[in-house]
Amino acid sequence: MVMLIAGNWKMNGLAADAAEQVRALADGIGRAGGAELLICPPATLIPIMARALEEAGIRDRVALGGQDCHIAEKGAHTGDISAWMLKDIGCSHVIVGHSERRIDHGEDDDLIRAKAEAALEAGLVAIVCIGETEAQRQAEETELVLSHQLRGSMPSGATRENAVIAYEPVWAIGTGHTPTAEDVAHVHRHIRTVAEDFFPDDLRILYGGSVKPDNAGALLAVDGVDGALVGGASLKAEDFLAIAAAAKV
Numbered sequence: 001m002v003m004l005i006a007g008n009w010k011m012n013g014l015a016a017d018a019a020e021q022v023r024a025l026a027d028g029i030g031r032a033g034g035a036e037l038l039i040c041p042p043a044t045l046i047p048i049m050a051r052a053l054e055e056a057g058i059r060d061r062v063a064l065g066g067q068d069c070h071i072a073e074k075g076a077h078t079g080d081i082s083a084w085m086l087k088d089i090g091c092s093h094v095i096v097g098h099s100e101r102r103i104d105h106g107e108d109d110d111l112i113r114a115k116a117e118a119a120l121e122a123g124l125v126a127i128v129c130i131g132e133t134e135a136q137r138q139a140e141e142t143e144l145v146l147s148h149q150l151r152g153s154m155p156s157g158a159t160r161e162n163a164v165i166a167y168e169p170v171w172a173i174g175t176g177h178t179p180t181a182e183d184v185a186h187v188h189r190h191i192r193t194v195a196e197d198f199f200p201d202d203l204r205i206l207y208g209g210s211v212k213p214d215n216a217g218a219l220l221a222v223d224g225v226d227g228a229l230v231g232g233a234s235l236k237a238e239d240f241l242a243i244a245a246a247a248k249v
């Protein structure tokens with residue numbers, strides 16, 4: 001199974017940064033091995049990145065994705081972007097339900113599911129994020145929370161081709177803390193068991209939360225981990241490629 005290494009730039013990057021990162025990606029792309037690469041930059045940079053990747057001759061090597069989408073195709077929704085618009089500018093994927101959206105924008109499972117279903121309808125792969133908070137972990141509610149989020153936010157009709165689950169413990173995001181390999185294996189097994197209950201396909205499950213070049217090998221080697229969703233370390237092409245180099249093939 002080819003691993004997916006996805007970079008989420010979050011609200012970072014100007015046009016000059018995009019150009020610089022694409023140059024660095026093109027220079028080092030050979031180091032990425034066989035991993036499937038995806039970058040989800042801010043929406044403002046997607047067309048710029050698409051053009052730069054094309055010019056650098058690596059557009060077929062690096063897929064582009066959005067970080068969120070609206071549930072509707074179009075309409076009076078100031079400030080929003082639809083899955084169809086992302087598709088139109090060259091995206092193949094979109095992240096939905098990231099904990100920063102759940103927290104900053106009060107997004108709940110129903111809304112995330114609707115967004116994921118809009119993504120599928122538009123022909124995008126939906127990367128659906130789930131993860132427990134520190135308080136939930138301390139209360140030993142991780143499995144319960146993840147089961148609930150999975151059942152509530154996964155799109156109906158999810159298949160291996162159109163949907164990916166990203167497990168991101170909220171307490172591990174941007175903190176430098178990661179779960180142990182044993183914990184990651186345990187949680188991914190739990191997620192897979194729950195997902196198998198309602199989806200016929202064996203869905204890809206990414207791990208996200210403080211993935212860096214120095215821990216990527218250990219995290220990606222964990223049984224049941226099919227790739228990574230990388231935040232901070234994806235902002236530097238060298239680090240992103242080093243993480244991809246650690247992926248199992």
Ligand SMILES: O=C[C@H](O)COP(=O)(O)O
Nearest residue numbers: 008173174209210231232
């Ligand atoms: O979407 C990415 C995650 O939130 C992980 O972010 P991080 O790698 O900066 O911890």
